Amino acid sequence: MPTISEQTPSAKELDKYIAAIAQNDLRALETLYKKTHTAVYAYALSLTRNREDAQDILQDCFIKVYESAHTYSSHGKAMSWILTIARNLALSRFRKYARNVPISDEVLANVFADTETSPEDRLVIMGCLEQLSEEERTIVVLHAVAGMKHRHIASHLGMPLPTVLSKYRRALKKLKNILTGEHSNERQRSKKQSE
Amino acid sequence: MKDKEVKNKVNESFTKVSPDDFGSVKTTCGGQTIERGGVAVKTAKHNGLFWKLATAFLALALVAMAVLSMVMFIPGRAVAATVSLDVNPSIQIQVNSDERVLSVTPMNKDGEIIIGDMDLKGAQLQVAVNAVIGSMLRNGYLSDIANSVLVSVDSNKQDLYNKVVETVTSEITLRLKENDLDASVLSQWIKTNDKASQIARDYGISVGKAQLICKILEQNNTYSVDQLALLTINELNLILANYNLPATDDGITQNGSAASDKKYIGEQEAMTKALEKLGEIVGAEVTETDLTRKEIKLDYDDGLMVYEVEVVYNGREYEFEVNAIDGTVVLEDDKNVGGGTSRPVQPSDAVTEEAAKQAAFDKVGVTDESLVSGYFCERDDDDFEIEFVYDSKKYEVDVTLGGIVKSVKWRPISNTATTNSFLDEICAQKNLDKSKVSNFKVEKDDDLRGGKEVYEVEFDYLDGGRRYECECKITADGTIYDWEQEIDD
Numbered sequence: 001m002p003t004i005s006e007q008t009p010s011a012k013e014l015d016k017y018i019a020a021i022a023q024n025d026l027r028a029l030e031t032l033y034k035k036t037h038t039a040v041y042a043y044a045l046s047l048t049r050n051r052e053d054a055q056d057i058l059q060d061c062f063i064k065v066y067e068s069a070h071t072y073s074s075h076g077k078a079m080s081w082i083l084t085i086a087r088n089l090a091l092s093r094f095r096k097y098a099r100n101v102p103i104s105d106e107v108l109a110n111v112f113a114d115t116e117t118s119p120e121d122r123l124v125i126m127g128c129l130e131q132l133s134e135e136e137r138t139i140v141v142l143h144a145v146a147g148m149k150h151r152h153i154a155s156h157l158g159m160p161l162p163t164v165l166s167k168y169r170r171a172l173k174k175l176k177n178i179l180t181g182e183h184s185n186e187r188q189r190s191k192k193q194s195e
Numbered sequence: 196m197k198d199k200e201v202k203n204k205v206n207e208s209f210t211k212v213s214p215d216d217f218g219s220v221k222t223t224c225g226g227q228t229i230e231r232g233g234v235a236v237k238t239a240k241h242n243g244l245f246w247k248l249a250t251a252f253l254a255l256a257l258v259a260m261a262v263l264s265m266v267m268f269i270p271g272r273a274v275a276a277t278v279s280l281d282v283n284p285s286i287q288i289q290v291n292s293d294e295r296v297l298s299v300t301p302m303n304k305d306g307e308i309i310i311g312d313m314d315l316k317g318a319q320l321q322v323a324v325n326a327v328i329g330s331m332l333r334n335g336y337l338s339d340i341a342n343s344v345l346v347s348v349d350s351n352k353q354d355l356y357n358k359v360v361e362t363v364t365s366e367i368t369l370r371l372k373e374n375d376l377d378a379s380v381l382s383q384w385i386k387t388n389d390k391a392s393q394i395a396r397d398y399g400i401s402v403g404k405a406q407l408i409c410k411i412l413e414q415n416n417t418y419s420v421d422q423l424a425l426l427t428i429n430e431l432n433l434i435l436a437n438y439n440l441p442a443t444d445d446g447i448t449q450n451g452s453a454a455s456d457k458k459y460i461g462e463q464e465a466m467t468k469a470l471e472k473l474g475e476i477v478g479a480e481v482t483e484t485d486l487t488r489k490e491i492k493l494d495y496d497d498g499l500m501v502y503e504v505e506v507v508y509n510g511r512e513y514e515f516e517v518n519a520i521d522g523t524v525v526l527e528d529d530k531n532v533g534g535g536t537s538r539p540v541q542p543s544d545a546v547t548e549e550a551a552k553q554a555a556f557d558k559v560g561v562t563d564e565s566l567v568s569g570y571f572c573e574r575d576d577d578d579f580e581i582e583f584v585y586d587s588k589k590y591e592v593d594v595t596l597g598g599i600v601k602s603v604k605w606r607p608i609s610n611t612a613t614t615n616s617f618l619d620e621i622c623a624q625k626n627l628d629k630s631k632v633s634n635f636k637v638e639k640d641d642d643l644r645g646g647k648e649v650y651e652v653e654f655d656y657l658d659g660g661r662r663y664e665c666e667c668k669i670t671a672d673g674t675i676y677d678w679e680q681e682i683d684d
Contacts, residue, residue, distance in 0.1 A: 026221060026224060026225060029220070029221075029224060030217050030221065033217045033220060034215075034217070037213060037214075037215060037217075038209060038210050038213040041209070041212075041213040041214065042209040042213065045209075045212075055214055055216075058214070059216070059219055059220055059223075062217075062220045062224075063220055063223050063224055066220075066224040067224075109273050109274065109275075110273055111212055112212060112274060113273065113274065115211055115212045116211060117208065117211050117212060118392065118395075118402065119277070119349045119385050119392075119402060120204070120208075120389075120392045120402075121207070121208035121211050121212070122208075124204050124205055124208040125208050125209065125212060128205065140205055141205070141209065143202070144202040144203075144205040144206050144209075145205065145206050145209045145210075150681070150682070165682065172198050172201050172202070175201050175204075175205065176196050176198075176201050179196060179201065179204065179389060180196060180389060181386060
């Protein structure tokens with residue numbers, strides 16, 4: 001299995017694709033999609049916690065990238081630029097559909113429909129979506145899936161670097177507990193409290 | 196579990212759920228006219244017919260997407276539980292909350308034989324189980340010598356777990372009954388368990404079977420995963436019968452009869468064989484009435500199903516292992532327990548030191564004896580204690596007088612020369628100050644890179660008042676890759 005560092009495209013590589021897309025190169029768009037769609041989808045999912053919304057954002061995001069490639073000027077920060085587009089699409093979706101209602105268990109579980117996931121994969125993703133705060137979730141996804149450095153995440157989210165680092169560590173600790181089964185008691189306790 | 200492992204797991208899990216559908220993006224972008232820098236650029240030249248066709252296609256695609264998204268929102272489409280049926284064939288069935296089958300997936304080659312071209316999607320779980328078990332019976336995977344089925348259910352709701360287990364267990368029992376067989380059904384709730392998931396991945400078995408193996412290892416860690424992974428559920432069920440597993444929510448429940456042992460010679464025959472061997476050792480005929488104590492159980496050792504026979508005769512306890520298939524007997528151990536005329540161990544009972552050494556080397560996997568150092572063997576009344584260094588590990592192996600390896604202990608021998616050379620190499624290549632490095636750890640990786648051995652290195656680096664956590668891999672010839680460094684706050 002390729003390691004994360006091998007999967008994550010370099011900033012230079014992404015700049016090259018965007019420059020070609022600005023010349024209407026659909027093959028460059030396809031390559032960019034292949035290299036970054038997981039990061040965009042994971043980020044959209046972390047924001048919306050809804051499979052259908054995340055899929056729509058994924059599609060709209062790359063259409064927007066295609067439309068706006070010629071305006072791209074943040075050289076070296078392509079991933080951040082693409083993810084900003086995804087975030088704006090999510091925000092506009094929230095405004096449009098007033099999605100402030102809590103997401104049901106069924107909608108959350110729908111994330112795994114038609115996917116080949118192991119119980120552990122499901123636990124990790126449900127852990128991210130249910131147990132982590134939105135900020136923690138976003139930071140974890142940006143670092144672990146999008147391959148962004150913590151300082152770039154800080155700049156992307158407009159947060160101080162130490163805050164990003166401490167939230168990342170806290171989130172990882174929670175996920176570690178979930179993966180090692182230590183979360184079940186905490187979860188039961190918090191459920192009882194909310195009841 | 197390391198942070199990096201959690202990070203990799205997050206990456207892997209999100210990658211699996213991420214859709215890869217560039218087609219819909221391409222369809223939209225392919226026909227757009229985009230204003231770029233004030234100049235209208237039509238991205239593709241199409242004639243009127245193309246546009247008509249493209250519009251019609253888009254309309255159809257939109258309708259299809261709308262229908263699809265409506266279908267996806269119907270609650271009955273959501274996976275509510277995943278049921279794994281393991282015998283030796285392994286089958287995974289996903290069901291919704293009404294126990295309607297959403298998918299059936301063979302998890303190994305035997306599973307593919309069982310499923311064949313059956314299409315069980317949309318069927319009730321009971322019907323699907325009936326068909327799967329029927330196919331296992333027809334193909335001989337379930338019979339009077341193998342009557343065990345492992346049912347593992349992954350669901351986050353206890354009531355649904357109970358309901359599914361009830362449905363599946365009843366159907367299996369009924370189906371086997373129709374074939375004049377008494378089923379032995381093991382059921383368990385799948386819980387996240389790093390070790391089980393790792394075993395499942397490494398050995399290509401279901402998570403359910405891996406979880407069952409973990410439960411057995413918790414009871415007796417002298418078994419090896421390598422060997423247990425190869426066993427059928429019936430064999431694992433037989434081993435399981437020797438232990439009283441604790442009743443926890445992720446425990447294993449057994450329904451129906453015991454696992455079939457009809458494939459083996461049986462306890463009575465095994466006892467007879469053991470007593471024949473005992474007669475040869477003591478030079479007299481021994482019958483069961485001559486024994487002051489006797490115990491027998493079917494177990495697994497060194498890749499074989501064996502009857503472990505323990506008897507006390509004339510103040511001495513003898514342990515035999517009787518091959519459960521062919522009845523070959525090996526004296527594993529004997530010791531004086533008092534209460535009778537003690538008989539010292541006779542040279543004829545014990546294997547030679549050379550044979551004990553070979554048994555120890557075979558167990559550890561020594562392929563080249565010239566690489567063994569510090570060899571030492573001591574024989575006492577009960578066993579051979581063998582110590583040696585091999586492959587940067589110091590081994591202590593206990594071998595019985597009968598030549599059976601009783602235990603293997605090892606600890607790594609730190610190779611200071613290797614560690615120092617890697618530290619020098621990394622500092623030189625990454626331009627680091629060696630004096631700022633601390634907690635430098637080197638661990639050999641299982642991988643090879645370019646035919647070279649790979650080592651995983653971790654260390655802390657203090658610079659400018661900040662502590663960095665650094666990780667990388669380095670090959671035996673000093674190639675560094677997978678370099679990662681993070682500020683540790």
